[in-house]
Amino acid sequence: MNNRNIRRQVIAQKLIDAQTPGFQAEFDPDEAELLGAFTEDALSETEALDSSIDQPELVDGGQ
DSSP states (O other), rough: OOOOHHHHHHHHHHHHTTTTTTOOOOOOHHHHHTTTTTTOOOOHHHHHHHHTHHHHHHTTOOO
């Protein structure tokens, strides 16, 4: 078994452990990145403004 397979098994076990109520599984930054923890998927400012369809109603006093 190579280092990559061992690392995957460790991460898989940590994910199982993380589902245990009260248990705080710790992931190092590399493990967290592999799991997508640092993936930037926030809305852009334009997307956020486009999604606020009720904005004009709030500006007009809710009418």
